[in-house]
Amino acid sequence: MSDNASNTLGFLSRHVFTTALWCVVVLCVAVLLKGTVAVVRSLRNLWALEKVFPVPPGAHWLLGHLVFLRQDARHSYEITAEWFRQYQQGYIFKHGAAMGRLVVTHPDDVRAVLMRTDQKLEIFYGMLRPWLGDGLLLSSGPKWFRNRRLLTPGFHFEILKPYVRLFSESTNVMLNNWKELKPGSSIDVFHHMSLMTLDSMLKCTLSQNTNCQTRKTKDFLSSIDELTELAIQRAWSIYLLSDFMYGLSPSGKRNRAACNIVHKYSEEIIRQRKEVLKQQSAGDSTHGKKYLDFLDILLRAKDENGNGLTDAEIRDEVDTFVFEGHHTTASGLAWALYCLARHPGHQEKCRKEAQEVLQGRTEVTWEDLSSMKYITLCVKESLRLYPAVPEILRDVETPLTFSDGRTVPKGSQVYISMRFLHRNPRIWEKPEEYDPLRFSSENSKGRHPYAFLPFSAGPRNCIGQHFAMNELKTAVALILQRFILTPDDTLPEPFPVERMVLRADSPGLYIKITPFEVE
Numbered sequence: 001m002s003d004n005a006s007n008t009l010g011f012l013s014r015h016v017f018t019t020a021l022w023c024v025v026v027l028c029v030a031v032l033l034k035g036t037v038a039v040v041r042s043l044r045n046l047w048a049l050e051k052v053f054p055v056p057p058g059a060h061w062l063l064g065h066l067v068f069l070r071q072d073a074r075h076s077y078e079i080t081a082e083w084f085r086q087y088q089q090g091y092i093f094k095h096g097a098a099m100g101r102l103v104v105t106h107p108d109d110v111r112a113v114l115m116r117t118d119q120k121l122e123i124f125y126g127m128l129r130p131w132l133g134d135g136l137l138l139s140s141g142p143k144w145f146r147n148r149r150l151l152t153p154g155f156h157f158e159i160l161k162p163y164v165r166l167f168s169e170s171t172n173v174m175l176n177n178w179k180e181l182k183p184g185s186s187i188d189v190f191h192h193m194s195l196m197t198l199d200s201m202l203k204c205t206l207s208q209n210t211n212c213q214t215r216k217t218k219d220f221l222s223s224i225d226e227l228t229e230l231a232i233q234r235a236w237s238i239y240l241l242s243d244f245m246y247g248l249s250p251s252g253k254r255n256r257a258a259c260n261i262v263h264k265y266s267e268e269i270i271r272q273r274k275e276v277l278k279q280q281s282a283g284d285s286t287h288g289k290k291y292l293d294f295l296d297i298l299l300r301a302k303d304e305n306g307n308g309l310t311d312a313e314i315r316d317e318v319d320t321f322v323f324e325g326h327h328t329t330a331s332g333l334a335w336a337l338y339c340l341a342r343h344p345g346h347q348e349k350c351r352k353e354a355q356e357v358l359q360g361r362t363e364v365t366w367e368d369l370s371s372m373k374y375i376t377l378c379v380k381e382s383l384r385l386y387p388a389v390p391e392i393l394r395d396v397e398t399p400l401t402f403s404d405g406r407t408v409p410k411g412s413q414v415y416i417s418m419r420f421l422h423r424n425p426r427i428w429e430k431p432e433e434y435d436p437l438r439f440s441s442e443n444s445k446g447r448h449p450y451a452f453l454p455f456s457a458g459p460r461n462c463i464g465q466h467f468a469m470n471e472l473k474t475a476v477a478l479i480l481q482r483f484i485l486t487p488d489d490t491l492p493e494p495f496p497v498e499r500m501v502l503r504a505d506s507p508g509l510y511i512k513i514t515p516f517e518v519e
């Protein structure tokens, strides 16, 4: 190489190096500035909150109250339960030196929060955004308002009625699988319920019969599981909170790949359904099916100006329903069965009721559901002790004033824990006891309407609550008609942990199942 050429090369590489160095410096300064602005804003909010609400003692100067959460789950549970007892008007939980959130403990204050439509806390819910986009769970403002109005008719009882048959179908597939197991087998009930509720959710949302309970899971199904696991994992690692860092991490890459698979699947089904709708006669609204699925509802929804949802909006809502309607119901069911396994007397009463109502039928009907009175009490009581959605977080957009005049400043983070609200000793007698009769109409008289909130309340309550209760009751009745449930005492008592939904700590939620005829 000539001297000239090597000089030019040397100059070029020095130039590239200097430019790269400058880029790094500028990037670092930008990140630092952004970080400083965020910390200052967060500190300002914290100081404003501290003027009104107490801070429990023992906060570490840097980690705040997070030091308590670093200990084991039972220990942090005890500490939080104690704070709930002590601070009846709420308290500040410090997330490090510069960040704190108001923990609302009184049902009156919970009502004040839930009657509003403040944004969901992005730092928490945002982890689901790459998957669920701007669906009902994550959207806010006019978009949420419009779409909530458009989707509400999809949960009318006439639409929900035929789904009871689908719930029965999916439960029976699971029970036929259980029949193959040795009597008295111990099963991870959360896993079984997850597969079963995913199966029924895909039938109700997209009319897809994936046979996910009998076949090895395919790409789409395993991607749904992976996305949930990744979101849980991210919620627990501080260094993955930033979108930028997460994007670069191996988990971020897996998240992108799984999102692509799930989105492609939904998009393809939406495309095919639109084709069918174009071709079908105007009168045939269900294109040969016996029911309207959620996708039919989404495709038909029109606002007052005659505008429907865009393809991207439909996909976001489909993904939201599949996510919201599957793990939540699985958690609710798993803990309901666990409670019944632990309380054979109540289990027997539910079984008797199921036998009387079903008379040996393996398909539950819409009319049967209203006769399942004792099962309903038991399901409610397990949702009290083990709320499937254990917490709600909001970003206060305008100052929020409680009924006693205390004001939560704009920009504050507010936290509501169903888990502790449902065990508040000032509301519930013997709160740790499983007593379904506390939900009888007589015993419920005079109870604060915001003391029991498994499906939240107010304008952003759970749109799928009737769907969920119908599925829970159907599955419990069919399971108890065919199986006896007992606790697996060879394993440690499961302890609930908050992982998006309420799950059990390791090794999981196991119960023993024995076919009814064998006993």
Ligand code: HEM
Residues within 6 Å of the ligand: 120, 136, 137, 138, 148, 320, 321, 324, 325, 326, 328, 329, 332, 387, 388, 389, 391, 392, 393, 453, 454, 455, 456, 459, 460, 461, 462, 463, 464, 465, 467, 468
């Ligand atoms: C036992 C089962 C279920 C429980 C305990 C549950 C609980 C909840 C709770 C507490 C919320 C409020 C979340 C928040 O404000 O951050 C919520 C919202 C929501 N749920 Fe459920 N849910 C269940 C099942 C379902 C099902 C089956 C569906 C759909 C078919 C569904 C769809 C939704 C949607 C779309 C939202 C967002 C509503 C909005 O913000 O307008 N859920 N759910």
